Amino acid sequence: MSAQTGASSRRTTYTPDSLLEVAVAVFNERGYDGTSMEDLARAAGITKSSIYHHVKGKEELLTRGVNRALDALNASLDALDTLEPLPDAGELDRVEQAVFRAVQILVEELPYVTLLLRVRGNTEAERAAQARRREIDRRLAGFVERAATAGVLRADLDPHLASRLVFGMVNSVVEWYRPGPGRWSADDVASAVTHLVFDGLRRR
Amino acid sequence: MSAQTGASSRRTTYTPDSLLEVAVAVFNERGYDGTSMEDLARAAGITKSSIYHHVKGKEELLTRGVNRALDALNASLDALDTLEPLPDAGELDRVEQAVFRAVQILVEELPYVTLLLRVRGNTEAERAAQARRREIDRRLAGFVERAATAGVLRADLDPHLASRLVFGMVNSVVEWYRPGPGRWSADDVASAVTHLVFDGLRRR
DNA sequence: GAGTAAACCGAACGGTCGGTCGGTTCCAGG
DNA sequence: CCTGGAACCGACCGACCGTTCGGTTTACTC
Numbered sequence: 001m002s003a004q005t006g007a008s009s010r011r012t013t014y015t016p017d018s019l020l021e022v023a024v025a026v027f028n029e030r031g032y033d034g035t036s037m038e039d040l041a042r043a044a045g046i047t048k049s050s051i052y053h054h055v056k057g058k059e060e061l062l063t064r065g066v067n068r069a070l071d072a073l074n075a076s077l078d079a080l081d082t083l084e085p086l087p088d089a090g091e092l093d094r095v096e097q098a099v100f101r102a103v104q105i106l107v108e109e110l111p112y113v114t115l116l117l118r119v120r121g122n123t124e125a126e127r128a129a130q131a132r133r134r135e136i137d138r139r140l141a142g143f144v145e146r147a148a149t150a151g152v153l154r155a156d157l158d159p160h161l162a163s164r165l166v167f168g169m170v171n172s173v174v175e176w177y178r179p180g181p182g183r184w185s186a187d188d189v190a191s192a193v194t195h196l197v198f199d200g201l202r203r204r
Numbered sequence: 205m206s207a208q209t210g211a212s213s214r215r216t217t218y219t220p221d222s223l224l225e226v227a228v229a230v231f232n233e234r235g236y237d238g239t240s241m242e243d244l245a246r247a248a249g250i251t252k253s254s255i256y257h258h259v260k261g262k263e264e265l266l267t268r269g270v271n272r273a274l275d276a277l278n279a280s281l282d283a284l285d286t287l288e289p290l291p292d293a294g295e296l297d298r299v300e301q302a303v304f305r306a307v308q309i310l311v312e313e314l315p316y317v318t319l320l321l322r323v324r325g326n327t328e329a330e331r332a333a334q335a336r337r338r339e340i341d342r343r344l345a346g347f348v349e350r351a352a353t354a355g356v357l358r359a360d361l362d363p364h365l366a367s368r369l370v371f372g373m374v375n376s377v378v379e380w381y382r383p384g385p386g387r388w389s390a391d392d393v394a395s396a397v398t399h400l401v402f403d404g405l406r407r408r
Numbered sequence: 409g410a411g412t413a414a415a416c417c418g419a420a421c422g423g424t425c426g427g428t429c430g431g432t433t434c435c436a437g438g
Numbered sequence: 439c440c441t442g443g444a445a446c447c448g449a450c451c452g453a454c455c456g457t458t459c460g461g462t463t464t465a466c467t468c
Contacts, residue, residue, distance in 0.1 A: 013414085013415065013416095013464095014415085029324075029325075030324060030326055031235065031237055031324045031326070033235055033237035033238040034237040034324060034326050036454080036455065036456080037455080037456055037457080038454090038455090038456095046415085046416065046417085047416070047417050047418075048417095048456085048457085049416075049417060049418075049419090049457085049458080049459085050415070050416045050417065052456095052457070052458080053414080053415060053416065054415090057456070057457070058456065058457090092406070095405075118322075120233075120234060120235045120238055122234055122235070122238050151407070152406075152407055153405055153406070153407055154399075154403075154404075154405060154406070154407050154408075155407070156399070157396060157399065157400065157405070158388075158396070161388065161392075161393070161396050162396070162400060162405060164376075164380055165373050165376070165377075165396065165397060165400055166373075166400075166405065168372070168373050168375075168376025168377065168379060168380075169369050169370075169372050169373035169376065171372075171376060171379075172368075172369070172372025172373065172375060172376050173369075173372065175372060175375075176368055176372075184362075184365065188365075189365070192361060192362070192365050192366070192369065193369060195358075195360070195361065196361065196366060196369055196370075196401070196404070197400070197404065197405055198404045198405050198406045199358075199403075199404040199406060200358075200400070200401065200402045200403040200404035201299075201357055201358060201361070201366060201370065201401055201402050202296070202356075202357070202358070202402045202403060203355070203356055203357055203358050203359070204358075217444085217445065217446095218445085240424075240425065240426080241425080241426055241427080242424090242425085242426095250445085250446065250447085251446070251447050251448075252426085252427085252447095253427085253428075253429085253446075253447065253448075253449095254445070254446045254447065256426095256427070256428080257444080257445060257446065258445090261426070261427070262426065262427090263426095
């Protein structure tokens with residue numbers, strides 16, 4: 001929240017990152033296009049022109065925000081890739097891990113992932129973010145496909161379709177999850193998603 | 205696409221509804237706030253000022269769009285309500301029907317539901333749409349909760365959480381589904397979602 | 409306390425926004 | 439052929455957009 005410069009103590013001044021935190025919160029509330037620099041200034045408690053002391057402009061705030069989410073997601077996928085090669089049965093574990101970790105990151109980086117998932121593609125920067133996101137989706141779908149090939153998934157579900165649905169469920173968490181004491185933890189949600197996805201809702 | 209006035213035949217003129225179709229498509233591509241009246245005019249092949257001959261303004265196009273989705277969803281829920289009372293085992297069927305029908309409507313009214321799901325709440329009209337949507341979510345969650353009380357759902361999943369996740373998966377379909385020959389039909393998707401939700405991904 | 413650089417501000421810029429207004433074109437009914 | 443209304447257009451409006459710029463305040467060093 002508050003941001004000090006280096007070791008010394010100015011009262012409360014902004015760094016690009018601490019300003020980003022405020023900006024992303026407003027973006028998620030009003031939508032990127034629906035947010036004016038005046039809105040950001042008001043939320044940050046400084047004037048419009050002061051924002052330009054910290055960042056180049058509105059678009060930089062968007063790029064920084066979505067890249068933070070993309071970097072976190074990519075790092076998690078890299079970790080899962082190092083697990084290979086795996087015996088057939090292990091491919092199911094990898095998908096399970098992918099789902100679980102995806103929910104965890106989504107919750108850890110909630111505002112940034114939320115922003116990413118809502119990018120529309122009106123500018124070049126937004127299209128670049130969408131492209132990076134599609135690459136992530138492709139890697140996730142790859143895990144599911146390999147599990148299907150290994151024969152550890154139900155055969156009556158198209159792996160591509162299943163992948164879209166599963167990670168659609170994962171991503172939908174940003175629409176309602178809010179952290180806080182007495183609420184669900186990240187692991188609560190991650191484990192609920194994982195169980196639901198793999199074993200379904202029906203009592204057996 | 206083309207719109208005739210009543211019984212007679214002008215070449216291609218717009219009605220409020222046929223203009224809405226164009227507008228909603230553009231809204232979904234660029235986002236509501238990211239769409240200018242000039243954008244709409246270009247897409248419709250008429251000038252900005254001509255749009256105001258058919259509708260009051262930009263906000264009316266939004267309201268008409270989201271209400272079309274809301275009315276369709278509500279009508280479907282009303283049909284499910286008339287099924288009661290049901291024996292315990294039937295409560296599972298009701299949830300299954302709710303999921304299946306939700307996907308069907310989402311696909312049938314894809315552009316309008318897409319628009320609805322992206323409404324942010326910046327204006328009074330948008331907040332009204334959000335309120336109507338929350339009411340629908342509540343009714344759907346009610347079905348899940350009754351099934352849980354009837355003991356036909358897994359006991360280790362919080363019904364509220366499960367409901368959010370299931371309908372999060374349902375709603376995520378708007379992010380990627382596109383109709384067309386040689387692609388998945390609405391029922392393909394609806395049945396995949398239903399099977400996945402109730403029986404999971406794991407091979408048995 | 410003078411000097412410095414970061415942090416911030418007020419006023420203004422050109423441009424675009426949603427919306428208005430006074431027409432003109434088109435076409436069916438008489 | 440004339441008329442009336444629906445459909446449409448070009449020009450324009452005030453407001454607000456993201457951004458810029460010259461200047462002031464603040465906090466810290468020497």
